[in-house]
Amino acid sequence: MREALDDFGDDTRVVLITFTDQVNLSDYRASLDVPFPLLTDPTRSTYRRYGLGRGSARRVWGTKAARAYAGLLRKGGRKLKMPTEDTLQLGGDFVIDRQGRIAFAYRSAGPDDRPPVEDLLVAVDRVRRR
Helix, strand or coil, X not given: CHHHHHXXXXXXXXXXXXXXXXXXXXXXXXXXXXXXXXXXXXXXXXXXXXXXXXXXXXXXXXXXXXHHHXXXXXXXXXXXXXXXXXXCECCEEEEECCCCCEEEEEECCCCCXXXXXXXXXXXXXXXHHC
């Protein structure tokens, strides 16, 4: 996604919302290396308003996740840490128009489920043309 940020244009704002506590925000930012605003919603009220639920333990911690973590361990590039927050909370990707309406919504079915960046770019372009 980082490579595609320029494609969103100067009139588009990308914001990441997490439910981590405010005291963890700087560590969270450093671990993700995000170049855009990072907001925290520890009560998850925004998650609920946008219809973002929780995944099942089987979906979140299933075979696919185990393979991904095994690959990271083999590469040795990242040190794995035990989770300290709700690993079952699902995320999503949204495009909001200038009037504050949801123009595009993608509610993730699992931690690895994200829309293609191209879909987001199409949604942003559609909002611009209105």
